[in-house]
Amino acid sequence: MTLAADRSRVRRAALSIGLYVGIASAVLTVVGVAVLITTVSLRARQESVEHRLGPPHGAEVAWVVERDEVIGLVALLGAVGIVLLGVVAWLAAHRAVAPLAEALRLQRNFVADASHELRTPLTVLTGRLQVLERRLDRGEPVEEVVGRLRTDVASMADVIDDLLLGAEAAEAPDGAATPLADAVRAAVSSLEVLAQQTGVRVETRVEAQPLVAVPRVAVTRCVVALVDNALQHSPAGGVVEVGVGVAGRTATLRVRDTGPGIQGISPDRVFERFAHTEGDRERRSFGLGLALVRDIARRHHGDVTVESTSPEGTTMLLRLPRL
Structure with missing residues (x-):
């Protein structure tokens, strides 16, 4: 305001x-x-x-x-x-x-949202810097890592701008058009360091190339939160599957982990702020990240749900309006 x-x-x-x-x-x-x-x-x-x-x-x-x-x-x-x-x-x-x-x-929510949203990019930056240090010690080329660092910093700036728009309850800008598959690939690429640290493989499957009526930074925030959540709940050696498709006038994004499923809480409640699953000891767990995904999706006339959950894994389904 x-x-x-x-x-x-x-x-x-x-x-x-x-x-x-x-x-x-x-x-x-x-x-x-x-x-x-x-x-x-x-x-x-x-x-x-x-x-x-x-x-x-x-x-x-x-x-x-x-x-x-x-x-x-x-x-x-x-x-x-x-x-x-x-x-x-x-x-x-x-x-x-x-x-x-x-x-x-609103102030408390903004502080909590900002700290949560910036935690993953900061963790990625820390991982990139560690890779940069190792390459410098070995005398290897560092141009690629430096370029990715620039991209990560620019992404953080975009996230902060989108957080401010969300705090002001601003509507999506007219004319927003984002290739969902491209945004997914970029988001997954930015999380490579985290995937390597957790020992989880991320597989991307693109069945369609929809354009969504959502700003790119908002799409990226949703993808990063969903994939990061899946990484946190998948065991080492597990696989996170990310699929892009369409259903009528809606673009779909499915993120499936190989974790133990949602336990001790109704699947409908995992998108509430600060909701936790039974026995959850992870640093983020279900809650803020998924709540932010729902806020972003609904702000742009979409939605996110738990499509399925079982001891073999959980699938999150994000639906966004497509052009």
Whole structure:
């Protein structure tokens, strides 16, 4: 959000709270006066009053109310009014702090998302630097590694930009068109170092060449998160299969691991923030990464689901609108 947008939102919230308190107070006052008038009218009684001064005109009828009853009624209505105004003040305060609570939630989510999203690229950079050091020690060419380092740093910058767009709840830019297969190959290539460290082989199968109506950086974030999650849950010597296809007007990406499957939690809940599987001791586990994939997919009118899970492995299915 820009500063001007934040100020406008604060002004609207202040106006809303002011109107809420004013209208509620006015309603309580009108109701209290109406109750007082009605009660006094019902409790009043008629009495004949004779004129003792002036010419005789007989007697007149007057409405009389007991003073003690009026005082007691006013005191009761005052006490009820104070309680009701306290309730109104509490509700107004609750509404007033709601935007602040939402802002704090978004801030916490952004910090958590940024730390999670940057962890994998930083791990990749660390692996690249280790490869660079070994090649320098052996006097081998380093141009390829340096070039990949530049690409990884540029990808980190793109991820940060996309995180900021997501924090602002911005819509996907018009005209976005990304070859899904190319983005998948680039993302898998960037995770080669992690795959080597975990001893897992990544196999890519491209059955179609769909164009998706999603920015490339958003597609890359989804692929990296899904493949990284599969690497984390596949044992050494296992295989992660990445498949690209189409289904009607939808492009599909399937990522299958050879892990033990989802245990101790419903498959529908693995996309919730900070969800964990039973006995999960991995540094990331199910949770933030998959939650971010769902957020990105839905922001671009797609979705992600658990297509299947068993002791032989889990398959994640990402669906994105294609052009």
